[in-house]
Amino acid sequence: MLYQHGTLGTLMAGLLEGTATIDEILEHGDLGIGTLTGSDGEVIILDGKAYHANEHGEFKVLSGKEYTPFATVTPFQVDTHFDVRNITDDEALLDKIQHDALSNNIFIAVKITGKFETMHVRMMPKQEKPYTKLIESAKRQPEYVREQVHGTVVGFYSPQLFHGIAAGGFHLHFVDEDRTFGGHVLDFEMNSGSVELSNIETLEQHFPVNNQAFLDTDIDYSTIDEDIKEAE
Amino acid sequence: MLYQHGTLGTLMAGLLEGTATIDEILEHGDLGIGTLTGSDGEVIILDGKAYHANEHGEFKVLSGKEYTPFATVTPFQVDTHFDVRNITDDEALLDKIQHDALSNNIFIAVKITGKFETMHVRMMPKQEKPYTKLIESAKRQPEYVREQVHGTVVGFYSPQLFHGIAAGGFHLHFVDEDRTFGGHVLDFEMNSGSVELSNIETLEQHFPVNNQAFLDTDIDYSTIDEDIKEAE
Ligand SMILES: [Zn+2]
Ligand SMILES: [Zn+2]
Numbered sequence: 001m002l003y004q005h006g007t008l009g010t011l012m013a014g015l016l017e018g019t020a021t022i023d024e025i026l027e028h029g030d031l032g033i034g035t036l037t038g039s040d041g042e043v044i045i046l047d048g049k050a051y052h053a054n055e056h057g058e059f060k061v062l063s064g065k066e067y068t069p070f071a072t073v074t075p076f077q078v079d080t081h082f083d084v085r086n087i088t089d090d091e092a093l094l095d096k097i098q099h100d101a102l103s104n105n106i107f108i109a110v111k112i113t114g115k116f117e118t119m120h121v122r123m124m125p126k127q128e129k130p131y132t133k134l135i136e137s138a139k140r141q142p143e144y145v146r147e148q149v150h151g152t153v154v155g156f157y158s159p160q161l162f163h164g165i166a167a168g169g170f171h172l173h174f175v176d177e178d179r180t181f182g183g184h185v186l187d188f189e190m191n192s193g194s195v196e197l198s199n200i201e202t203l204e205q206h207f208p209v210n211n212q213a214f215l216d217t218d219i220d221y222s223t224i225d226e227d228i229k230e231a232e
Numbered sequence: 233m234l235y236q237h238g239t240l241g242t243l244m245a246g247l248l249e250g251t252a253t254i255d256e257i258l259e260h261g262d263l264g265i266g267t268l269t270g271s272d273g274e275v276i277i278l279d280g281k282a283y284h285a286n287e288h289g290e291f292k293v294l295s296g297k298e299y300t301p302f303a304t305v306t307p308f309q310v311d312t313h314f315d316v317r318n319i320t321d322d323e324a325l326l327d328k329i330q331h332d333a334l335s336n337n338i339f340i341a342v343k344i345t346g347k348f349e350t351m352h353v354r355m356m357p358k359q360e361k362p363y364t365k366l367i368e369s370a371k372r373q374p375e376y377v378r379e380q381v382h383g384t385v386v387g388f389y390s391p392q393l394f395h396g397i398a399a400g401g402f403h404l405h406f407v408d409e410d411r412t413f414g415g416h417v418l419d420f421e422m423n424s425g426s427v428e429l430s431n432i433e434t435l436e437q438h439f440p441v442n443n444q445a446f447l448d449t450d451i452d453y454s455t456i457d458e459d460i461k462e463a464e
Contacts, residue, residue, distance in 0.1 A: 009393045010337070103447035105242070106439045161241045161396055161453055203437040207338045215335035221393055 002107050002156065003028035003204045006070040009164045011039060012227045013219045016131040018067020019208030022050045025071045026064065028204070031111060031154050033173045034071025039134055040126035042184045044175040045073055046111075046154055051175050053182040055125040055142055061179070069208075072156055072166065074109045078196045087117055090188045094170055097197060098157065105159050107200035110172065112153040114193010119146045121174055121183025138231035144183060151176035153185055164224050165205065167232050234339050234388065234432045235260035238302040238440055241396045243271060244459045245451045248363040250299020251440030254282045257303045258296065260436070263343060263386050265405045266303025271366055272358035274416045276407040277305055278343075278386055283407050285414040287357040287374055293411070301440075304388055304398065306341045312429045319349055320422050326402055329429060330389065337391050339432035342404065344385040346425010351378045353406055353415025370463035376415060383408035385417055396456050397437065399464050 005020045018037035025034065026048060034043035041054035043062070050062040080100050084093065093112070101108045122141045124134075155172035162168065172185040208214045237252045250269035257266065258280060266275035273286035275294070282294040312332050316325065325344070333340045354375045356366075387404035394400065404417040440446045 164393055201439055201441045205435040209433045
């Protein structure tokens with residue numbers, strides 16, 4: 001089971017108010033990704049703990065009381081796993097994940113643990129009210145590169161039909177072993193480690209029915225494909 | 233909660249093999265819509281009973297053992313209702329439903345009971361293997377009109393972001409009071425009766441993970457928008 005609160009489409013449209021607490025998200029799983037109110041940075045959920053990396057390169061453990069407009073989480077159960085023994089770029093690795101997964105037509109949860117030769121991430125800059133489309137703040141997102149770093153990549157593969165609700169394809173976040181650095185994964189090169197996959201049978205999509213802005217806004221999804229491509 | 237087995241997109245692509253029994257669908261709700269293996273006709277679920285209308289105008293109660301590739305169901309709970317006292321066309325009625333619902337950005341379940349001046353339906357013709365895209369059989373779907381008929385319209389409003397997973401906007405099926413006639417609603421004119429709505433907080437999207445054709449097919453969703461517009 002994959003639990004998602006909010007949708008990427010609504011986030012892209014600029015509905016950035018947090019509508020669920022991190023504690024509420026953690027009730028539905030122990031591995032996942034998300035962001036905070038204002039699309040502030042990157043949330044990484046690993047082993048039931050939630051971490052946050054912001055645009056300034058700051059990293060912290062979340063208390064659980066913070067609000068999120070968009071988060072995806074799963075009670076992670078390994079269905080398939082393989083070892084990585086030689087230097088592998090992300091493209092080859094993600095290809096193998098898709099190959100080893102049950103299907104490209106379902107959601108897949110991913111956990112990649114080991115040593116990374118390079119890890120290239122970004123963190124979404126926080127918007128203040130009045131919020132604008134996410135593409136506006138995405139244009140100024142800082143990027144960071146770490147070399148020879150130990151850590152874990154977590155996230156999801158979403159089938160193309162669900163592009164707009166989530167990001168079609170892979171959406172991955174990283175947290176280092178020391179819990180001092182993380183972000184939204186742009187690309188990486190892995191030295192060695194292990195890859196674990198979970199094949200997802202059910203998506204539980206939850207809508208923020210208590211948020212007046214979400215309920216009332218006439219959302220324009222006409223540019224969502226290009227917006228996601230440019231922002232992600 | 234709305235429970236959906238399969239997606240409209242996968243059905244449009246011609247994956248028409250039944251992958252859940254009607255009994256399995258009924259475990260998740262008592263009001264809904266669907267079709268059978270081969271995209272055979274229209275399933276109408278009302279008060280926990282499942283009915284079937286085929287392309288020949290035949291109507292029957294389902295045993296529960298039949299298989300469906302695509303069905304949507306909810307444990308219907310009324311959040312809002314209103315009476316219809318004067319002749320109303322479907323457009324005015326559906327406008328009022330959207331207005332009275334909590335939001336256009338969530339799923340809404342609908343139950344419309346009363347006397348209909350006209351009821352215009354179609355039934356999808358059953359395909360035999362090898363299945364082709366649904367648009368092929370949709371082109372030869374027969375239409376039926378009944379006048380001054382008592383019965384119930386059931387179905388769902390889906391937010392535009394979910395077009396492809398379901399049909400964006402309203403997707404409604406009809407069953408008459410005598411349980412002798414029904415189908416997929418094209419348009420209608422209502423005399424009098426009542427409308428009940430349910431605002432949906434969570435979509436539970438279930439994938440047919442035991443169906444090899446679904447798992448293995450490289451599905452082309454590029455024409456899905458036009459296909460749904462033409463078929464629905
Ligand atoms: Zn991200
Ligand atoms: Zn239908």
